[in-house]
Amino acid sequence: MITAANMKDKFMEMVKTMDMSFSYKPVLLKAMLEHVDENGKVRIEDIVDYFIEFYSAVRSKE
Structure with a gap:
């Protein structure tokens, strides 16, 4: 069971x-670490934007 007390360890x-x-x-972990706020939350919009930028950069290098 995941609780507030063990959430970090479980993750x-x-x-x-x-x-x-x-x-x-x-890529998801990098996005989360870059955009996490002081409460440990990440906005979905920030994750989506990170994915778009990351994979656009990968494609432009090909």
Whole structure:
């Protein structure tokens, strides 16, 4: 069960065990870390914008 007290530990545990190859997860983590506020929240709009910018940059390098 996830509670406010163990939320950070549960998240870090999940990050350590997830398969990151061929995945959007590393980009999601970068977006979250860049846009998280002082309460640990991230706006969906910021995540979407980060994805658009990230993958646009990748495509322009090809």
